Amino acid sequence: MNHPFLNIINEKVVIFDGAMGTQLIKRGLKPGECPELWNIEKPDIIETIHKSYIEAGAEVIETNTFGANRIKLSHFGLSDKVGEINFKAVQIAKKAAGGKAFVALSVGPTGVLVEPYGPLSVESAVEVFKDQISSALEAKPDMILIETMSQLSEARAAVIAAKEICDLPVIATMTFEESGKTLMGTDPATALFVLSSAGADVVGINCSLGPDKIAFPLQEMSKYKCIPILVQPNAGMPVLSEGETVYPLSPEEFAKSCLKLSSIGLNAIGGCCGTTPEHIKFLKHSFLKIEPLKVMPFLNTVICSDKKTIILTGKDPVKIIGERINPTGKKALSEELKSGKLSGVIREAALQKNAGADILDVNLGVPEIDETSLMKKVIPALQEAVNIPLAIDSSNPNTLEAGLRVYTGKALVNSVNGSKESLEKVLPIVKKYGAVVIGLTMDESGIPKTAGERLRIARKIIKAAENYGIPKQNVIIDCLCLTAGTQQEQALETINAIKLIKEELGCLTALGVSNISYGLPRRNLLNRAFLSMALSAGLDLPIINPLDNDLLEIIKASDVLTGRDRNASLFITFAKATKDRDSEKQFFLENIIPESSPEKKL
Amino acid sequence: MNHPFLNIINEKVVIFDGAMGTQLIKRGLKPGECPELWNIEKPDIIETIHKSYIEAGAEVIETNTFGANRIKLSHFGLSDKVGEINFKAVQIAKKAAGGKAFVALSVGPTGVLVEPYGPLSVESAVEVFKDQISSALEAKPDMILIETMSQLSEARAAVIAAKEICDLPVIATMTFEESGKTLMGTDPATALFVLSSAGADVVGINCSLGPDKIAFPLQEMSKYKCIPILVQPNAGMPVLSEGETVYPLSPEEFAKSCLKLSSIGLNAIGGCCGTTPEHIKFLKHSFLKIEPLKVMPFLNTVICSDKKTIILTGKDPVKIIGERINPTGKKALSEELKSGKLSGVIREAALQKNAGADILDVNLGVPEIDETSLMKKVIPALQEAVNIPLAIDSSNPNTLEAGLRVYTGKALVNSVNGSKESLEKVLPIVKKYGAVVIGLTMDESGIPKTAGERLRIARKIIKAAENYGIPKQNVIIDCLCLTAGTQQEQALETINAIKLIKEELGCLTALGVSNISYGLPRRNLLNRAFLSMALSAGLDLPIINPLDNDLLEIIKASDVLTGRDRNASLFITFAKATKDRDSEKQFFLENIIPESSPEKKL
Ligand SMILES: [Zn+2]
Ligand SMILES: [Zn+2]
Ligand SMILES: [Zn+2]
Incomplete structure (x- = not known):
């Protein structure tokens, strides 16, 4: 996106304004009064506050619309005023700015729990935010600032809403607790990757903590240096003083603390609760010569739930996708599932997670x-039950989109293939939701016979993805295996394809191994051997089925052999923690001296 | 070797003569009389017999020296006549031939058991045969014909004796029983490969059976079409008629039966017991227009004991080398071993063979x-105890040679490496005994760090071997693995080296896997995973330690996945025959529905 604000934010640290709420109280806002109503009733006061911030040096001012969504306004009986309040608020700010500052539409939380944390559906939240933002758009704000979010699902819904109805830059900042996570348990990296994958152009941190405590998040x-960052700290951690909430940092102290954050890296800074135009004045002065964070593309593959981020470098221990949430043959x-009960999938999710799965594949293909x-019901239920990322698995693009839309995270999509129809239907969805997609090396002609042909299809999928704006790291290639029982000569072709595709295309690979043994006896034994082979090729x-402990052990051992488990440190811990069933055997093998001789010679 | 006889035998079927013994009896040889003494006492009769065969059409006549070795002659008190008898015999035959036929020095068995079958050492047997052959050489025979051998060890000792004292063509033929094997249990292919690797230029079958029963051996x-073949059948299977041994086939019948053998493929034919000049006359006539077997190099790797031949194509199920006969750490x-007891190594041999080892490595490196x-004591003892091939393992070239000399078979030698000293000391020994050698990819600078460097050393070893006349198929490359505990990044280099060396050099590879896990916990688990990886690379x-059943199972499974166990037929049989411990587990994994819920959600 080529927008003046997005250009500037990469060249200098942009100064945002400070608090609106505390300024309104100073000017007579009573407890229980709706601050946003002042856009209609006392526009001059709002304009004055904006102007004082601009005079203090703010380059971006935020509209007085923090709670101007249908749900919040309904507490004041003002739900029919969403349109007027937001339109007016932008109008006032634009007038105050007079072209000398950017106007950001402030979008705050609804105050209700959004799935997977509570009853409000993601779709309803999206509608609430669309309602607010669309009213404001007529007055032409310069950007949308989603802020003070403590639920990742809600923040993400707001980003989706904004992106679906306008082309303006979208900023999304969340509040973090002293634990370093949001109230709902989202860590900063996960917030960063999930919000940016949903389309946010700037992400960041606001409110909650003072500048010192913001250092960690x-x-x-x-x-990760992958997206510009906005920070708007409070004027210190609030303290109660004579029955009133007081923010302890003076403008000078605030600016000094903020300056310390600059060495960590940020692109824009302003103030939240307790900050005043004086705070912004000192801030502006302090940041005159500060270089912004230098942003560049992040080239590793990232998959997230709402509470967990998995970064795949191709060099760290492999991650396991659990295959058991699949009704085929179960x-x-x-x-x-037919009777609408979700306990089965939730049980499978918990079992797999406990067994060691890192990601859970979710396939609901019941005839x-x-x-x-x-899928719309299952995804939030699974996200509430387990905190690891999900792979949304369907051959139906509508099902994939439905799953992606309600999934609070950066999902894995299973799958696209090399056929024209699949590429055209699946890739736009993957792009929209910033997901990572598994590309199957098959096309209209089925699964090819050679490693070379698989490489050709993989290349085609990656190229098609890039044409849709999906970077290569968001495509993971699945080289597919057939059963050795009927297509024996194909087993090594799959292994060779993994090596070839990794070498030639430098992308990550996924593979379901159990199909290799279909129709043969001793399936687990064959799966184990095949898995080691695939891992040595770079899988x-x-x-897999993570309840098959033998497979997990093979993975841990292979991670040592392929150098992914550096210095075997995880393996040594695992060996200590598990009952060492091999050690007894090793002793036996080294010391066996049978009493009776096995051949006549003795 | 460029010798007129060896040239002719590849262009036409060469006719050998018939029996000497039955001709002597016809001319008055008494039971208990020494037939070879007639070379001294009645040379004219011998000359007459030779002439009658030449007139009948024989192109090669055999001297009257079948029992003219020190041991056989000692039964007649003639052990001091070895020199005279053999010299005279050749002289008589040369005179009879008069340049119109080749003279073959007949060398028969000593009549005593040679190790590993009995008390006479291989070295003593070699000395007995050298004694006989060297006396004959002064009269300039055209070739050495070692015949009617039923002990492979004795036949091989005679070949070694001949090769060490002359440059004449050496033929070695053995007698086979109705079972298709020699009396001591050697099958025809093993006889062929072991005798040719010891240096025989022609091998074959004589005596014992009539031409019909010779068809199978x-x-x-x-x-294998890899060496010219001489066949000298009896005139049918002997029958007792009125107290006399009678050979039933008439000259015409004999020739007719022999002609049937020609379609199987042979290069020379004559008669053994019961055949007469008349038989040879009909034979000669029958074979006038018969094409000989077309001989060409055999390009697969062959390793033999005295009773078992392993042909390695690189495409059949992998063969297991048992590593347990090694005192290091035991x-x-x-x-x-220090106290001279061999029961320990014999027990280890039997255990490993019973567990499924195909070849046993024999390392006796006790300080x-x-x-x-x-080594000289252990090799025959092991050969008596187990019938599978041995790998003679030592860093001392003298030990290697001692082992090779007493080993009745075509041994594996473990090992040579890429250093100048090792190549110069080990390769001549490997060449002399026709052994297969394991070439370690290390040299004066130690074990290299990359797959590419290992390839370079492998190429150097193969080239050096070829310079010594050792064909590429007699070199097996060991890519060597270091422990992942200290040289983790090297594990995949070993795997990659196997693939690279197989692709670039087209040779076979061996690898000891257990070193990979040295110093780490759960060694067997790491060994299993590493073994699958190496097998997928083409090992x-x-x-390995064949008592580690998990490793054997991984090998069986990998043979399916790499296509070596075609249609998984061995694997399916193995799965049926073994207790299917995976099948119960598989059922559990597919049907598990725990009673109590693992997470609060349920
Ligand atoms: Zn705040
Ligand atoms: Zn604020
Ligand atoms: Zn005979």
Whole structure:
């Protein structure tokens, strides 16, 4: 996006304004009064506050619309005023700015719990935010500032709403607790990756903590250097003094503390609760010669739930995708899903997570079932039950989109293939939700016979993805295996394809291994051997049954052999922690001296 | 070797003569009389017999020296006549031939058991045959014909004796029983490969059976088409008629039966017991227009004991080298060896063979022990105890040679490396005994760090071997693995080296896997994973502890995945025959529905 604000923010640290709420109270706002109503009733006061911030040096001012959404306004019986309040608020700010400052539409939380944390659906939240933002757009704000969010799902819904109805820059900042996470348990990196994948152009941290305590979450965000960061701290941690909430930092102290944050890396700074035009004046002065964070593309693959981020470098221990949430061949699970019961999938999720799965594949392909509706129900239920990322698995693009829309995270999509139809239907969805997609090396002609042909299809998928604006790191190639029982010569082709594709395309690979043994006896044994082979070829994401402990052990051992588990440190810990069933055997093997001789010679 | 006889035998079927013994009896030789003494006492009769065969059409006549070795002659009190008898015999035959036929020095068995079958050492047998052959050489025979051998060790000792004292063509033929094997249990292919690797220029079958029954062993030899074959059948299977041994086939019948053998493939034919000049006359006539077997180099790797041949194509199920006969770190075994007891190594051999080992590595590196003397004792003892091939393993070239000399078979030598000293000391020995050598990819500078460097050393070893006349198929490359505990980044280099060396050099590979886990916990688990990886890269000969059943299972499974176990037929049989411990587990994994819920959600 080529927008003046987005250009400037990469060249200098942009100064945002300070608090609106505390300024309004100073000017007579009573407890229980609706601050946003003043846009209609006392526009001059709002304009004065904006002007004081601009005079103090603010380059971006925020509209008085923090609570101007339908749900918040309804507490004041003002839900029919959403349109007027937001329109007016932007109008006032634009007038105050007079072209000398950017106007950011402030979008705050609804105050209700959004799924997976509570009853409000993601879709309803999106509608609430669209309602607010669309009214404001007529007055032409310069950007949308989603702020003070403590629920990642709500922040993400607001970003989606903004992106779907306008082309303005979208900023999304969340509040973090002393724990370093949001109230709902989202860590800063996850907030960063999920919000940026949903379309935010700037992310950051506001409110809650003073500048000192913001250092940790800021560090956790800025270390990736992949998106500009806005920080708006409070004027210190609030303290109660004579029954009143007081923010302790003086303008000078505030500016000094903020300056310390600049060495961590940020692109814009302003103030939240307790800050005044005087605070912004000192801030502006302090940041005159500060260089902004230098942003560049982040080239690793990132997959997130709402509470967990997995960064795949291709050099760290492999991550396991659990394959068990799939009703194919599972009668009990199918029946439960048909009757609308989710306990089966939740049980499978918990079992797999406990067994060691890093990501859970979610396939709901039950015949005679509305897979899309089911996916909308299952994804939030799974996200509430387990905190690891999900792979949304369907051959139906509508189901994939439904899942992606309600999924609070940066999902894995399973899958696209090399056929024209699949690429055209799946890739736009992947792009929109910033997901990572598994590309199957098959096309209209089916699964090719050679490693070279698989490489050709992989290249085609990556190229098509890039044409849709999906970077290569968001495509993971699945080289597909057939059963060795009927297509024996193909087993090594799959292994060779993994090596070839990694070498030629430098992308990550996934592979479901269990199909290799279909129709043969001793399936687990064959799966184990095949898995080691695939891992030595460079497989990054085995798709397995994580309850098969032998497979997990093979993965841990292979991570040592492929150098992913550096110095075998995880393996040594694992060996200590698990019952060492091999050590007894090793002793036996080294010391065996049978009493009776096995051949006549003795 | 460029010798007129060896040229002719590849262009036409060469006719040998018939029996000497039955001709002598016809002319008055009494039971209990020494037939070879007639070379001195009645040379004219011998000359007459030779002439009658030449007139009948024989192109090669055999001297009357079948029993003219020191041991056989000692039964007649003639052990001091070895020199005179053999010299005279050749003289008589040369006179009879008059340049119109080749003269072959007949060398028959000593009549005593040679190790590993009995008390006479290989070295003593070699000395007995050298004694006989060297006396004959002064009269300039055209070739040495070692015949009617039923002990492979004795036949091989005679070949070694001949090759060490002359440059004449050496033929070695053995007698086979109705079972298709020699009396001591050697199959025809093993006889073929072991005798040719010891230096025989022609191998074959004589005596014992009539031409019809020779079809099977002949087929088993000629199918490899790698060396010219001589067949000398009896005139049918002997029958007792009125107290006399009678050979039933008339000259015409004999020739007709022999002609049938020609379609199987042979290069020379004559008669043994019961055949007469008349038989040879019909034979000559029958074979006038018969094409000989077309001989060409055999390009697969062959390793043999005295009773078993392993042909390595690189495409069949991998063969396992058992690593347990190695006193390093085995106190009990070391102590036994120091006190001269062989029961320990024999027990280890039997255990490993029973567990599924195909080849046994024999390393006797005990400090403060005469490794060379010990090797000379251990090899025959092991050959008597187990019938699978051995790998003679030592860093001392003298020990290697001592082992090779007494080993009745075509041994594997473990090992040579890329250093100048090792190549110069080990390769001549490997060449002399026709052994297969394991080439370690290390040299004066130690083990290289990259796969590419390992390839360079492998190429150097193969080239050096070829310079010594050792064909590429007799070199197996060991890419060597270091422990992942201290040289983690090297693990994949070993795997990559296997693939690279197989692709670039087209040779077979061996690898000891257990070193990979040295110093780490859960060694067997790491070994299993590493073994699968090496097998997928193409490893042909894993060197393992065959008592580790998990490793054997991984090998069986990998053979399916790499296509070596075609249609998984061995694997399916194995799965049926073994207790299917995975199947219960598989059922559990597919059907698990725990009663109590693992997370609060349920
Ligand atoms: Zn605040
Ligand atoms: Zn604020
Ligand atoms: Zn005979």
